[in-house]
Amino acid sequence: MTLPLPFFEDLVEEKSRTNGNANKIDAQDRAFHNWYRFVLSFPPHLVRDYLDEFATKKNGVVLDPFCGTGTTLVESKLRGISSVGIEANSFAHFASKIKTNWEIDPDLLLNQSKEVAEIAISKLQKQGINDKVPFTGNIDSLCLRQLPEDENKLILTGSISPLPLHKIIVLLETLRAFESTRVYEHQLLALSNALVFKISNLHFGPEVGVGKPKSDIPVISIWLSDIKKMVDDLRLVADKVHANSVVELADARNLDEVLQQKSVDVVITSPPYPNEKDYTRITRLESVILGFINNKSDLRELKKGLLRSNTRNVYKGDDDDKWVEDNAEIQQIANTIETKRMELGKTSGFEKQYARVTKLYFGGMARHLASLRPALRPNAHLAYVVGDQASYLRVMIRTGKILGDIAKELGYDVVRTDLFRTRLATATREQLREEVVILRWKG
Numbered sequence: 001m002t003l004p005l006p007f008f009e010d011l012v013e014e015k016s017r018t019n020g021n022a023n024k025i026d027a028q029d030r031a032f033h034n035w036y037r038f039v040l041s042f043p044p045h046l047v048r049d050y051l052d053e054f055a056t057k058k059n060g061v062v063l064d065p066f067c068g069t070g071t072t073l074v075e076s077k078l079r080g081i082s083s084v085g086i087e088a089n090s091f092a093h094f095a096s097k098i099k100t101n102w103e104i105d106p107d108l109l110l111n112q113s114k115e116v117a118e119i120a121i122s123k124l125q126k127q128g129i130n131d132k133v134p135f136t137g138n139i140d141s142l143c144l145r146q147l148p149e150d151e152n153k154l155i156l157t158g159s160i161s162p163l164p165l166h167k168i169i170v171l172l173e174t175l176r177a178f179e180s181t182r183v184y185e186h187q188l189l190a191l192s193n194a195l196v197f198k199i200s201n202l203h204f205g206p207e208v209g210v211g212k213p214k215s216d217i218p219v220i221s222i223w224l225s226d227i228k229k230m231v232d233d234l235r236l237v238a239d240k241v242h243a244n245s246v247v248e249l250a251d252a253r254n255l256d257e258v259l260q261q262k263s264v265d266v267v268i269t270s271p272p273y274p275n276e277k278d279y280t281r282i283t284r285l286e287s288v289i290l291g292f293i294n295n296k297s298d299l300r301e302l303k304k305g306l307l308r309s310n311t312r313n314v315y316k317g318d319d320d321d322k323w324v325e326d327n328a329e330i331q332q333i334a335n336t337i338e339t340k341r342m343e344l345g346k347t348s349g350f351e352k353q354y355a356r357v358t359k360l361y362f363g364g365m366a367r368h369l370a371s372l373r374p375a376l377r378p379n380a381h382l383a384y385v386v387g388d389q390a391s392y393l394r395v396m397i398r399t400g401k402i403l404g405d406i407a408k409e410l411g412y413d414v415v416r417t418d419l420f421r422t423r424l425a426t427a428t429r430e431q432l433r434e435e436v437v438i439l440r441w442k443g
């Protein structure tokens with residue numbers, strides 16, 4: 001019951017790939033993907049390459065168990081192929097869900113957003129704020145809205161300047177009066193995209209940081225122009241029958257609880273790497289402003305549902321490491337990290353967890369691959385994008401190789417490993433490999 005979108009595929013003109021542009025999104029790939037796309041995303045062309053290589057059929061089902069902001073799902077949908085996404089970060093889950101919901105009337109989205117914009121603009125005007133003209137008066141004379149203290153503590157200091165934040169809160173409150181309409185969640189996603197990438201002071205490179213403050217910015221117009229991009233994309237696919245996409249807020253280490261048995265033909269995914277990055281920081285501002293996280297305990301719950309890839313999300317009682325206690329290479333790496341830590345006299349709480357988090361990470365991946373098996377159809381093809389790492393006292397972790405070994409132990413065939421690109425490790429000046437581990441499930 002799906003119609004492929006040949007007009008879209010026609011637009012795709014293959015460019016030569018170099019190491020430098022391997023992870024870049026091509027200009028013609030912006031539709032849908034750019035509704036909100038975080039820094040951790042892999043590029044659509046990578047998904048296309050493996051959908052082709054695995055000869056994915058129109059009636060097949062593609063799974064991304066760490067779907068992030070939905071690159072695999074959007075790319076599958078553009079091809080008319082059904083997909084399932086699993087994501088444990090509530091904001092990323094929301095972004096994927098909305099990016100794959102094309103059953104929206106573009107005219108309704110546009111007209112209702114214009115109405116919301118007018119109301120928000122007039123509310124601001126009553127306070128002496130013209131959204132389009134930079135405010136030059138005394139900001140202290142304005143009664144600016146702020147985040148509650150608990151929420152303010154969760155965001156990076158200086159993430160957003162006071163006046164843009166005020167405008168965002170006014171826009172959000174205006175939108176909430178229209179909460180029951182079908183286009184509401186799309187409007188929220190456009191607000192998140194405008195907020196993070198244009199209105200806030202954040203920059204991503206690839207770590208999230210705070211850059212030069214923007215004291216004022218035309219928030220409502222920026223939001224409306226993001227809405228217009230969505231409207232253009234939705235018009236491209238209006239009146240077509242779309243492939244089904246399902247996105248679950250769930251833990252990829254417990255897939256047997258979520259996925260139907262023998263329902264998946266192809267997996268294309270990129271799990272976190274053991275790299276000491278706190279993945280929840282990347283989506284923190286929008287998660288707080290949209291109310292996905294309201295306090296420290298919400299944040300803790302969110303982190304507990306993630307793979308243990310950094311020492312900021314290791315908890316008492318974590319026991320994924322038992323899945324790899326017989327894996328000599330992982331035990332050896334963990335011992336090397338711990339010995340080096342003691343030699344170097346590194347004694348902070350986080351440093352003391354380096355060896356443990358390495359074991360928890362690979363144990364979590366083993367648990368994921370084990371829980372995935374019942375959902376795979378015989379002869380399923382899988383592609384895992386992972387990067388080598390040396391974040392723990394420069395001890396090299398060959399993530400792709402170790403993942404392949406774990407998969408083999410669990411009954412998968414390791415077909416081969418492709419090089420996706422290399423990245424220079426700042427600490428060691430070594431080139432780290434980012435690889436695609438290709439697996440097959442015979443069934």
Ligand SMILES: C[S@@+](CC[C@H](N)C(=O)[O-])C[C@H]1O[C@@H](n2cnc3c(N)ncnc32)[C@H](O)[C@@H]1O
Pocket residue numbers: 038040041042043065066067068069070071072086087088089092250251252253269270271272279305306307
């Ligand atoms: C490298 S990103 C994936 C990016 C994705 N390929 C894209 O293009 O947007 C890894 C994702 O895995 C998610 N994640 C981490 N642990 C998870 C778990 N246990 N279950 C499900 N998702 C998880 C993270 O929140 C993050 O969004």
